[in-house]
Amino acid sequence: MNLPKIPIGQGVEWLEDWLTTYFGPFFDLIASIIGGMVSGIETALTFLPAIVLTLIIAALAYWIGKWKMALFAVIGLLLIDNLGLWGPSMQSLALVLTASVLAVLIGVPLGVLCAQSKTVQNIVTPILDFMQTMPAFVYLLPAVSFFSLGVVPGVIASIIFAIPPTIRLTNLGIRQVSEELVEAADAFGSTARQKLFKLQLPIALPTIMAGINQTIMLSLSMVVISSMIGAQGVGAYVYRAVSQAKTGAGFEAGIAIVIVAILLDRLTQNLVKPKKS
Amino acid sequence: MAIIEVKELTKVFGHDAGRALPLLEQGWSKEKIAREAKLTVGVNKASFRIEEGEIFVIMGLSGSGKSTLVRLLNRLIEPTGGQVLFKGKDVVKMNPEELRGFRRKNIGMVFQKFGLFPHRTVLANAEYGLEVQGIDKKERTRRAMESLELVGLKGWENHRPDQLSGGMQQRVGLARGLANDPDILLMDEAFSALDPLIRKDMQQELLELQTRVKKTIIFITHDLDEALRIGDRIALMKDGVIVQIGTPEEILIQPANKYVERFVEDVDLSKVLTASHVMRQPELIRPERGPRVALQLMREGGVSSLYVVDQEMKLQGVITADDASQALKENKTILEVMRREIPRVHPDTLLNDLFELMSQAHLPVAVVDEADKLKGIVIKGAVLSALAGNAVPEGGLKL
Numbered sequence: 001m002n003l004p005k006i007p008i009g010q011g012v013e014w015l016e017d018w019l020t021t022y023f024g025p026f027f028d029l030i031a032s033i034i035g036g037m038v039s040g041i042e043t044a045l046t047f048l049p050a051i052v053l054t055l056i057i058a059a060l061a062y063w064i065g066k067w068k069m070a071l072f073a074v075i076g077l078l079l080i081d082n083l084g085l086w087g088p089s090m091q092s093l094a095l096v097l098t099a100s101v102l103a104v105l106i107g108v109p110l111g112v113l114c115a116q117s118k119t120v121q122n123i124v125t126p127i128l129d130f131m132q133t134m135p136a137f138v139y140l141l142p143a144v145s146f147f148s149l150g151v152v153p154g155v156i157a158s159i160i161f162a163i164p165p166t167i168r169l170t171n172l173g174i175r176q177v178s179e180e181l182v183e184a185a186d187a188f189g190s191t192a193r194q195k196l197f198k199l200q201l202p203i204a205l206p207t208i209m210a211g212i213n214q215t216i217m218l219s220l221s222m223v224v225i226s227s228m229i230g231a232q233g234v235g236a237y238v239y240r241a242v243s244q245a246k247t248g249a250g251f252e253a254g255i256a257i258v259i260v261a262i263l264l265d266r267l268t269q270n271l272v273k274p275k276k277s
Numbered sequence: 278m279a280i281i282e283v284k285e286l287t288k289v290f291g292h293d294a295g296r297a298l299p300l301l302e303q304g305w306s307k308e309k310i311a312r313e314a315k316l317t318v319g320v321n322k323a324s325f326r327i328e329e330g331e332i333f334v335i336m337g338l339s340g341s342g343k344s345t346l347v348r349l350l351n352r353l354i355e356p357t358g359g360q361v362l363f364k365g366k367d368v369v370k371m372n373p374e375e376l377r378g379f380r381r382k383n384i385g386m387v388f389q390k391f392g393l394f395p396h397r398t399v400l401a402n403a404e405y406g407l408e409v410q411g412i413d414k415k416e417r418t419r420r421a422m423e424s425l426e427l428v429g430l431k432g433w434e435n436h437r438p439d440q441l442s443g444g445m446q447q448r449v450g451l452a453r454g455l456a457n458d459p460d461i462l463l464m465d466e467a468f469s470a471l472d473p474l475i476r477k478d479m480q481q482e483l484l485e486l487q488t489r490v491k492k493t494i495i496f497i498t499h500d501l502d503e504a505l506r507i508g509d510r511i512a513l514m515k516d517g518v519i520v521q522i523g524t525p526e527e528i529l530i531q532p533a534n535k536y537v538e539r540f541v542e543d544v545d546l547s548k549v550l551t552a553s554h555v556m557r558q559p560e561l562i563r564p565e566r567g568p569r570v571a572l573q574l575m576r577e578g579g580v581s582s583l584y585v586v587d588q589e590m591k592l593q594g595v596i597t598a599d600d601a602s603q604a605l606k607e608n609k610t611i612l613e614v615m616r617r618e619i620p621r622v623h624p625d626t627l628l629n630d631l632f633e634l635m636s637q638a639h640l641p642v643a644v645v646d647e648a649d650k651l652k653g654i655v656i657k658g659a660v661l662s663a664l665a666g667n668a669v670p671e672g673g674l675k676l
Contacts, residue, residue, distance in 0.1 A: 187380060188457070
């Protein structure tokens with residue numbers, strides 16, 4: 001039997017055209033918001049001289065964690081500056097922070113909804129599976145057609161790729177709050193909102209933070225892919241080095257990404273852990 | 278008036294649970310409903326009344342439905358059928374707003390594993406019930422502190438629950454339950470997670486606390502000793518059905534059926550029965566009636582001694598036949614010859630604590646209340662036969 005091919009591809013393209021036609025102004029609005037966020041953060045990061053920002057981050061690292069982390073921050077950031085990658089690194093950081101902030105703003109409430117409703121969870125879970133397994137390159141294309149080339153589709157692609165852990169772990173963290181505690185909150189006449197803010201979110205916070213940490217790491221891993229659609233930053237240096245087979249330059253840019261990654265990871269990981277008293 | 282009246286309260290778990298109600302009405306057993314309707318009967322038509330200020334214990338083994346029953350009272354679990362009348366108002370019919378108000382103001386709860394919020398301090402835990410009501414910070418701190426003081430946790434308010442021992446954690450739970458001054462306190466196996474010694478202390482403290490706060494307490498337990506120790510009345514549950522409701526004595530002395538009988542057969546009666554259960558009515562005389570009347574009364578009553586009391590029934594002493602004849606010969610009064618050194622106990626003294634006194638005493642032990650009024654006497658034989666479990670005088674004879 002010779003069945004005709006099911007036209008999934010055509011369907012997707014038709015949908016893409018349709019969305020571009022009818023939701024163009026909407027996408028433009030989103031694009032200008034995201035673009036504004038990225039350039040705002042980038043301006044803030046590059047406003048200060050590299051050495052001053054380095055010291056601020058080191059102080060932050062010392063306040064959150066230990067002196068070892070502060071030391072690493074100083075050495076790592078000075079190395080980035082020394083390699084001449086400070087500017088592009090800050091561009092990438094702006095992209096990552098924008099994507100992460102938006103992912104958290106969307107992801108945490110979605111996770112809460114999943115925790116409160118079995119139906120929402122049943123709808124959201126397969127979508128998350130889809131988002132995490134579909135190769136990132138594939139949704140880079142529609143992102144470009146909706147938002148054109150540049151940093152904005154990079155941010156969108158990063159959000160799509162990086163948001164699942166925040167949603168999943170928020171959901172998990174809230175569901176893990178023990179039955180007896182939830183009963184206690186109910187027994188004293190809490191409203192759903194009081195229960196959420198006074199009990200579930202505070203107790204789930206370490207789990208949620210683990211999700212946010214993962215989200216930041218995943219969006220950082222998208223900087224190279226984003227550079228393929230025109231996002232500036234240290235990812236573009238890696239991409240260029242790879243396409244020109246320049247091992248040394250690629251390595252330097254790679255190290256800059258690793259340093260930023262480690263700093264972001266340690267800082268966010270230790271954020272909610274109480275300091276040893 | 279009963280503060281809580283429960284009528285035919287039923288909980289069935291499973292899909293479309295309401296269809297089990299007519300089946301229960303037809304007298305289907307829990308097993309039959311499980312087998313043929315694929316539904317689980319948690320609580321089967323429980324009915325009881327709880328009076329204000331009472332400690333009402335619901336007792337049963339695990340799976341008997343006692344924890345489900347207590348959660349039906351504040352609707353942490355939604356009842357399938359029946360009524361819960363709080364001061365005449367049906368809790369089952371309350372809308373969410375009314376139910377929240379009921380939970381905030383009228384009914385507190387203490388949990389088996391304490392249910393304390395780990396991210397809050399002891400004080401913030403105790404404040405919780407007031408906080409959700411929107412009471413301002415100063416007022417709720419004041420009331421929570423009062424409550425913490427009541428349970429003996431003053432000075433611990435800034436600690437976290439996990440820095441406290443189990444017994445102290447449950448005190449926090451108790452303080453939290455009492456802070457919003459509810460009419461009713463539900464205690465779900467509140468002491469079961471504690472060490473036996475701590476548990477006994479907590480039981481004692483609960484009884485002492487109760488004399489001060491006078492709440493209506495509904496206490497769930499699987500421990501018969503605990504039930505007997507603290508309960509004014511006990512409801513015994515099996516398979517979701519209340520098999521007997523009664524005072525601890527009634528449960529022990531008149532078990533409603535074989536199940537209750539088996540349940541209570543291992544109870545150490547000497548730790549449950551008190552002097553008031555085994556005391557007999559003594560032969561009495563007032564001192565002004567004289568030794569001659571005393572001898573006469575002894576002859577008529579066939580006893581060898583009389584208890585001397587004044588008009589207010591206050592115990593003065595005891596006079597034996599020998600004492601009376603001596604008084605007659607020497608022309609003395611009863612007050613001059615009677616013995617004043619009599620072993621005395623309070624009506625609530627446990628038989629366990631009576632043994633030593635009994636073994637040393639030559640005379641029966643006098644049972645007197647706080648005002649020294651004679652309530653009865655305990656003779657050795659009565660104690661032994663009571664422990665043998667057969668001859669407890671009905672309700673203990675009162676004067």
